[in-house]
Amino acid sequence: MRTRPVAVAAFGAAFVGAAVVANRLAGKPVPFLRWSVLRFLLSGRRLLREGRVGDGREEALARHVLATVPAGDVDATIAAIDDFARHTSFLMNVGDEKGVILEDAVRRARPKVLLELGAYCGYSALRAVRAAPPDARLYSVEISPANADVARRVWAHAGMADRITAVVGSIDDGGRTLDALGFGSGTVDFVFLDHLKSAYLPDLRSILGAGWLHPGSVVVADNVRIPGAPDYLAYMRGHEGTLWRTTEHHAHVEYQRLLPDLVLESSCLGGHPTPPAGAG
Ligand SMILES: C[S@@+](CC[C@H](N)C(=O)[O-])C[C@H]1O[C@@H](n2cnc3c(N)ncnc32)[C@H](O)[C@@H]1O
Numbered sequence: 001m002r003t004r005p006v007a008v009a010a011f012g013a014a015f016v017g018a019a020v021v022a023n024r025l026a027g028k029p030v031p032f033l034r035w036s037v038l039r040f041l042l043s044g045r046r047l048l049r050e051g052r053v054g055d056g057r058e059e060a061l062a063r064h065v066l067a068t069v070p071a072g073d074v075d076a077t078i079a080a081i082d083d084f085a086r087h088t089s090f091l092m093n094v095g096d097e098k099g100v101i102l103e104d105a106v107r108r109a110r111p112k113v114l115l116e117l118g119a120y121c122g123y124s125a126l127r128a129v130r131a132a133p134p135d136a137r138l139y140s141v142e143i144s145p146a147n148a149d150v151a152r153r154v155w156a157h158a159g160m161a162d163r164i165t166a167v168v169g170s171i172d173d174g175g176r177t178l179d180a181l182g183f184g185s186g187t188v189d190f191v192f193l194d195h196l197k198s199a200y201l202p203d204l205r206s207i208l209g210a211g212w213l214h215p216g217s218v219v220v221a222d223n224v225r226i227p228g229a230p231d232y233l234a235y236m237r238g239h240e241g242t243l244w245r246t247t248e249h250h251a252h253v254e255y256q257r258l259l260p261d262l263v264l265e266s267s268c269l270g271g272h273p274t275p276p277a278g279a280g
Contacts, residue, residue: 061121064088074130081093094254102192109218114128114139121150143196145168190218218265232264245267
């Protein structure tokens with residue numbers, strides 16, 4: 001009886017291993033059946049704690065970009081990151097399919113000041129700034145100093161260091177990051193939420209509480225279906241037509257076409273109640 005769980009685990013591991021090998025031999029028709037994706041999925045707690053997979057893939061990406069992409073070429077940098085994520089190691093970027101949704105939203109909003117939560121390797125910030133007016137600036141809040149360092153190197157190589165600033169911290173760190181950002185009232189035109197999914201709603205409430213948004217500010221949120229931000233989705237649906245006007249973009253989890261995902265593009269209608277002092 002005691003050998004049964006061991007046998008089941010061994011059979012499961014053998015089955016997954018065989019599936020990955022078969023997928024590889026067949027030319028990777030199932031994009032997420034790859035070692036680098038399984039390694040990513042198994043890094044669960046470390047990924048949540050440090051924002052990294054733990055096998056050095058983010059550093060490898062930075063080296064790859066600096067070694068293969070001509071300096072100052074944003075388009076080639078974005079293409080090289082997509083290629084690396086598809087063929088070398090999976091990366092949790094917004095990706096090429098949802099990246100187009102993000103860029104289209106930026107083009108519609110024509111923002112001067114953009115705020116991103118979750119820089120990772122700097123991919124989505126490059127896409128957002130590429131689609132923004134030439135004088136636009138993006139501030140990206142990243143909790144992992146190591147990820148912020150990778151992103152800064154990628155942005156500098158792409159010639160974007162003067163338009164994108166990484167701020168190491170998080171919106172919920174007791175006011176330190178809110179103070180460091182220090183935007184004026186009604187000056188943030190665009191927010192991209194792509195960090196800890198359970199923090200989307202509380203962090204948006206903090207941003208609203210700081211008074212940084214204005215009627216017409218746009219908030220785009222990635223991964224609302226997978227990994228999922230159910231409280232954020234319920235909030236946007238619950239305030240449709242009153243505080244927000246939201247478009248739900250149906251797409252797929254990055255770098256594959258089987259798992260569905262949802263991106264929300266929400267335009268602020270104004271009239272947000274000011275939370276009491278100290279409320280999150
Ligand atoms: C999905 S990745 C961001 C991908 C990036 N936006 C892109 O598409 O290129 C999530 C990132 O959020 C960071 N993160 C996690 N929790 C955070 C928090 N509370 N505040 C800021 N960043 C956070 C992680 O370290 C990780 O780098």
